[in-house]
Amino acid sequence: MSAGAASPESPRTAAAPLLDVRGLTRHFTVSGARIDVLSDCTFQVARGEVVAIVGQSGSGKSTLLNLLGLLDRPSGGSYGFDGEDTTRLGEGRRSRLRGEGIGFVFQQFHLLERRTALANVGVPMVLGGVPLLRRRARARELLEAVGLGHRLHSRPHQLSGGEQQRVALARALSRSPALILADEPTGALDTASSAMIMDQLLEQARIGGAAVVVVTHDPKVAARADRVVELVEGRTL
Numbered sequence: 001m002s003a004g005a006a007s008p009e010s011p012r013t014a015a016a017p018l019l020d021v022r023g024l025t026r027h028f029t030v031s032g033a034r035i036d037v038l039s040d041c042t043f044q045v046a047r048g049e050v051v052a053i054v055g056q057s058g059s060g061k062s063t064l065l066n067l068l069g070l071l072d073r074p075s076g077g078s079y080g081f082d083g084e085d086t087t088r089l090g091e092g093r094r095s096r097l098r099g100e101g102i103g104f105v106f107q108q109f110h111l112l113e114r115r116t117a118l119a120n121v122g123v124p125m126v127l128g129g130v131p132l133l134r135r136r137a138r139a140r141e142l143l144e145a146v147g148l149g150h151r152l153h154s155r156p157h158q159l160s161g162g163e164q165q166r167v168a169l170a171r172a173l174s175r176s177p178a179l180i181l182a183d184e185p186t187g188a189l190d191t192a193s194s195a196m197i198m199d200q201l202l203e204q205a206r207i208g209g210a211a212v213v214v215v216t217h218d219p220k221v222a223a224r225a226d227r228v229v230e231l232v233e234g235r236t237l
């Protein structure tokens, strides 16, 4: 195709970023006093791109990730996801987008205590109506990819912190979401396991075309991201 010719692809799949965050704010009210946690967050994330969010403890990284994951609503600003301003959407649509398009690795894992690793990884697929055999095969494949092929039937309390974190990652990847959000996914891990988690996240971006946003304190993790966004006093730098 010659330079300047019209692209056959729509702008939504080609040039437009998957995430378009503009002037996002979030404040909380505690005992009548207003706390401004996020005062101006502005950045974009493209498909296939890995962005690291860094900042001091308490700077608002998890608060920001909850907004990106549609688990919370901002006080102001806009958050575009795949061309839609999510701040204007009702709960039903937000919940569908969250289930189909977003995989979340929480700082506190949030695994189901009474379910095995295999069942935990299958949860998003149950919600997505994936049949049992396909679900089990996919969950097994993902657990093997994060080095837990020998722990398929263990329950969370029978796993180490780092192993639980890897189960949480496998669960987040199970529906191949367009956006993967990970809050300190290597916080409880040794160097080799952290590298394995980052390998997985990079593979989802490079091969799967996912946009990945990873909150981290670890300079080695940030160094492997395509771009680093720093949160300082509620603003993105």
Ligand SMILES: Nc1ncnc2c1ncn2[C@@H]1O[C@H](COP(=O)(O)OP(=O)(O)OP(=O)(O)O)[C@@H](O)[C@H]1O
Binding pocket: 028, 029, 030, 035, 037, 055, 056, 057, 058, 059, 060, 061, 062, 063, 064, 107
């Ligand atoms: N629901 C809430 N109500 C009131 N204040 C809140 C609420 N959620 C978060 N905050 C405050 O917002 C600030 C940022 O919290 P957040 O959890 O986003 O920080 P963080 O950057 O993720 O920190 P860490 O690195 O320790 O995980 C904190 O001062 C916290 O007390």
Ligand SMILES: [Mg+2]
Binding pocket: 061, 062, 063, 107, 183
């Ligand atoms: Mg946090």
